Amino acid sequence: MASGRRSGALPSTAATVDTTPRCRPGRRRFRLAVHPPPWDRIARPMTERVVIPIAEHRYDAALPHVPESPQSPVGRLLDARGRRLHDLRISVTDRCNFRCTYCMPKSVFDKDYAFLPQSSLLSFEEIERLVRAFVAHGVEKVRLTGGEPLLRRNVERLVEMLAAIRCASGEPLDLTLTTNGSLLARKARALRDAGLRRLTVSLDALDDATFRAMNDVDFPVADVLDGIEAAAAAGFASVKVNMVVKRGVNDGQIVPMAAHFRGTGHIVRFIEFMDVGASNGWAMDDVLPSREVIERIHVAFPLEQAEPNYTGEVAERWRYRDSGGEVGVISSVTQPFCGDCSRARLSTEGRLYTCLFAGAGHDLRGLVRGDTDDARLAGAIAHLWSQRTDRYSEIRSSRTEGLRKIEMSYIGG
Ligand code: SAM
Ligand code: SF4
Ligand code: SF4
Numbered sequence: 343m344a345s346g347r348r349s350g351a352l353p354s355t356a357a358t359v360d361t362t363p364r365c366r367p368g369r370r371r372f373r374l375a376v377h378p379p380p381w382d383r384i385a386r387p388m389t390e391r392v393v394i395p396i397a398e399h400r401y402d403a404a405l406p407h408v409p410e411s412p413q414s415p416v417g418r419l420l421d422a423r424g425r426r427l428h429d430l431r432i433s434v435t436d437r438c439n440f441r442c443t444y445c446m447p448k449s450v451f452d453k454d455y456a457f458l459p460q461s462s463l464l465s466f467e468e469i470e471r472l473v474r475a476f477v478a479h480g481v482e483k484v485r486l487t488g489g490e491p492l493l494r495r496n497v498e499r500l501v502e503m504l505a506a507i508r509c510a511s512g513e514p515l516d517l518t519l520t521t522n523g524s525l526l527a528r529k530a531r532a533l534r535d536a537g538l539r540r541l542t543v544s545l546d547a548l549d550d551a552t553f554r555a556m557n558d559v560d561f562p563v564a565d566v567l568d569g570i571e572a573a574a575a576a577g578f579a580s581v582k583v584n585m586v587v588k589r590g591v592n593d594g595q596i597v598p599m600a601a602h603f604r605g606t607g608h609i610v611r612f613i614e615f616m617d618v619g620a621s622n623g624w625a626m627d628d629v630l631p632s633r634e635v636i637e638r639i640h641v642a643f644p645l646e647q648a649e650p651n652y653t654g655e656v657a658e659r660w661r662y663r664d665s666g667g668e669v670g671v672i673s674s675v676t677q678p679f680c681g682d683c684s685r686a687r688l689s690t691e692g693r694l695y696t697c698l699f700a701g702a703g704h705d706l707r708g709l710v711r712g713d714t715d716d717a718r719l720a721g722a723i724a725h726l727w728s729q730r731t732d733r734y735s736e737i738r739s740s741r742t743e744g745l746r747k748i749e750m751s752y753i754g755g
Pocket of ligand 3: 674679680681683684685696697698699732733734735736
């Protein structure tokens with residue numbers, strides 16, 4: 343098998359963690375299941391962790407600094423580590439009809455959970471204006487996500503508005519959307535007609551019982567597969583299929599998923615379970631390293647590594663030696679890729695986050711709803727990005743364990 347682009351040895355430093363319970367009155371608690379970790383890098387003795395109230399994060403956003411005399415955007419913006427601003431991910435709703443155990447566990451996202459009110463959400467016009475400001479700085483790729491983006495009413499109208507935007511090169515944006523697929527059979531044609539060119543569907547198992555348990559709302563796998571078929575029929579020739587792998591939960595589905603989508607033109611991407619947010623009970627021993635994913639598939643269907651499509655591509659590509667297509671692995675835990683990270687994230691209510699693992703954002707909505715003109719809006723974005731130093735996945739360790747982090751469903755995956 344070819345060696346991986348990021349296939350260095352697995353990390354094994356010797357930090358021991360002080361996991362003093364961080365209990366505060368009035369906060370929700372959940373028990374963290376603990377087994378002996380595979381690596382001692384993030385060892386966790388039996389303890390109780392506290393979920394930070396998620397709504398609290400929403401108030402943790404300062405208004406960005408707005409330069410008095412902003413420079414005009416030149417179509418290329420670098421952060422403090424020399425990384426370009428190239429991708430923008432936009433969460434169009436914090437709501438979801440699934441309760442995936444690794445993302446929106448029912449114990450936290452229950453009937454009492456306070457989702458954002460409609461008035462807090464960025465309107466489509468506000469999103470469009472912000473996207474134009476980002477495009478002026480060189481953003482060429484936009485992903486709509488959530489929560490479940492297809493729950494946002496008339497999301498295809500937003501797609502249509504964003505599809506009309508041109509990059510500095512004159513080309514349309516590389517516009518894509520990530521969905522759990524539950525509403526896709528109904529929506530695929532409208533999304534395609536609105537100008538969406540690429541699509542990612544999340545699917546964690548082919549086995550119906552495993553899938554129902556992971557989405558935790560008893561949603562059948564057949565309906566998601568119907569959605570993928572509908573998407574293909576509507577013209578999405580190569581759908582990306584995201585599978586979050588949790589050791590001992592759905593890792594038995596790796597080879598069946600690879601087998602099912604081999605030869606279809608669709609590309610399965612196996613994602614390491616990440617410690618996003620504070621509610622999913624993440625533990626290192628739940629992570630199956632991508633290297634093992636590739637080894638398992640390779641035994642069944644020999645693989646060889648493929649070149650990345652572009653610098654900064656998140657997924658590492660592997661193709662079947664017999665021309666059956668390709669798979670990808672996203673290894674943010676075992677092989678971090680912060681060095682190339684060119685992604686900014688816009689939350690449902692218009693906070694800008696410069697890292698998936700950030701604890702606080704900046705309130706761009708406050709500027710958009712105020713009297714800030716386009717030049718000063720672009721200046722504020724430039725100021726924020728140019729100060730960016732994030733590299734959470736590279737420094738994930740005992741030192742980062744207790745950090746406050748925003749939830750994935752709010753910030754967008
Ligand atoms: N609801 C849509 C979906 O599931 O496709 C879009 C939003 S979801 C937050 C975006 C992606 O993040 C999905 O592919 C999901 O599987 C992934 N994701 C969520 N929580 C994750 C975690 N803890 N680790 C790794 N990936 C995660
Ligand atoms: Fe919903 Fe997507 Fe999170 Fe699952 S991963 S709970 S489908 S937002
Ligand atoms: Fe980018 Fe943050 Fe992920 Fe690193 S940890 S790749 S900086 S989002």
